[in-house]
Structure formats: C-alpha cells, structure tokens
Amino acid sequence: MSETRLPAAVRRAGILAAAEAEFAVTGLAGTRLEAIAARAGISHPRIVQMFGSKQKLFLEVVHAAFDRIEAAFEGAEPTLGALGSAYVGLLQRERTVGLVVLQGYAAAADDGVREAVRRRHLGLLDAIARLTGADDRQVRTFLATGLVQTVSAALELPGQRADIAWSAWVLDLAGAGHRH
Structure with missing residues (x-):
C-alpha cells in the first residue's frame, strides 16, 4: 500500500474518519484495523504506531462523538427542548x-471502555443540568428520550417525527412534575 505524504494532522483526521465509519457499523469487537487502514489509505502498522491499539482508537472515536453532542448542546438555547432539537439535528x-x-455502550463489557464511556455519560448528564438548570429526574428523562431518538435514527424508523413529538411530550411532563 502506497501512502501519500500528508501532514500528520490531516493523516490523523483521515484515520479517525475511517475509524468512525468502520466502528459505527461493526463496533469494537467486529472492526478490524486492516479495514480502517484500507479505508484511510494507510498501512495497518502505521495506525498502530499512531494510536497504540484498536481500543485506544475506538475510544478516540467515541470521545469525538460525545464531544460533538456536547458542542451541539453548548450551541443551543439553554432549555431541554432546544438541546433535544439540537441533538436530533x-x-x-x-x-x-x-x-x-451506541457501540460505545455495547462495548462496555470491556473494563477500559466501560470506564471511559461511563465518564462521558456522566459528563453529559452534568452538562445537561448545567446548561438547563434541570433537576436529576428531568436530566434522566431527557437522556431516556434521547436514547429513543438515537435508536430511531440508527434504525431509520419511518415514524421518527412521531418520536420527536413523543419526546417533547415526555419532557413537558417531566417539567410539569417538577413545578408541583
């Protein structure tokens, strides 16, 4: 395999994009570094040299996904509804x-993955509370409805708009219960 000379940051971004595409489909256990290498147009040993292990590469991809979720939340109005809309978008x-x-959660049988994903999950809960002022129950409700949205998107369900309306309804109920 002939590798074109690219700046390190460009090469790294290309590998991460290739890894994201592969891990999204086949997860940590099912993804082969050779498949990532082929997609990125780089040698398998070069990936190991840059990232150390498949698990470390997987965790970088998972962290990047959580970073994008947090960035979407940070860019939204500070309400649960606006954060939900930003997430769906x-x-x-x-x-x-x-x-x-979802692949990060699925790989939680691995101790290292579980600890990293747990930290990111808890960080997301903290960010939601910090940004919106929501209480623990509202944050848990928000995350539960977000999981429905995630599964609906992953499965490309035809009634996803109904799920969005349902999520808004559930969040309204959680908010109404908080006011009593």
Whole structure:
C-alpha cells in the first residue's frame, strides 16, 4: 500500500474518519484495523504506531462523538427542548454519531471502555443540568428520550417525527412534575 505524504494532522483526521465509519457499523469487537487502514489509505502498522491499539482508537472515536453532542448542546438555547432539537439535528446530519455512541455502550463489557464511556455519560448528564438548570429526574428523562431518538435514527424508523413529538411530550411532563 502506497501512502501519500500528508501532514500528520490531516493523516490523523483521515484515520479517525475511517475509524468512525468502520466502528459505527461493526463496533469494537467486529472492526478490524486492516479495514480502517484500507479505508484511510494507510498501512495497518502505521495506525498502530499512531494510536497504540484498536481500543485506544475506538475510544478516540467515541470521545469525538460525545464531544460533538456536547458542542451541539453548548450551541443551543439553554432549555431541554432546544438541546433535544439540537441533538436530533446532529443525528440527522451525522448518522454515525449515534451509532458510535451506541457501540460505545455495547462495548462496555470491556473494563477500559466501560470506564471511559461511563465518564462521558456522566459528563453529559452534568452538562445537561448545567446548561438547563434541570433537576436529576428531568436530566434522566431527557437522556431516556434521547436514547429513543438515537435508536430511531440508527434504525431509520419511518415514524421518527412521531418520536420527536413523543419526546417533547415526555419532557413537558417531566417539567410539569417538577413545578408541583
């Protein structure tokens, strides 16, 4: 395999994009570094040299997905509804984000992955509360409805608009319960 000389940052971004595409489909256990290398147009040993291991590369991809979710939240109005809309928009624009997050949860049998994904999950809960002022129950409700949105997007369900309306209804209920 002939590798074109590219700046390190460009090469790294290309590998991460290739890894995201592969991990989104086949997860940590099912993805071969050779498949990522072929997609990125780089040698398998070069990936190992740059990232150390398949698990480390996987975690970089998972962290990048969580980073994009947090960035979408940071850019939204500070309400649960606006954060939800920003998340759905992200899932619609970048389908692999939801798939990679689901793959991160699916790989939680691995101790290192579980600890890293747990930290990111808890960080997301904290960010939602910080940005919106929501209480613990509202944040958990928001995350649960977000999971429905993630699964709906991953499965490309035809009634996804109904799920969006349902999510808004559930969030309204959680907010109404908080006011009593």
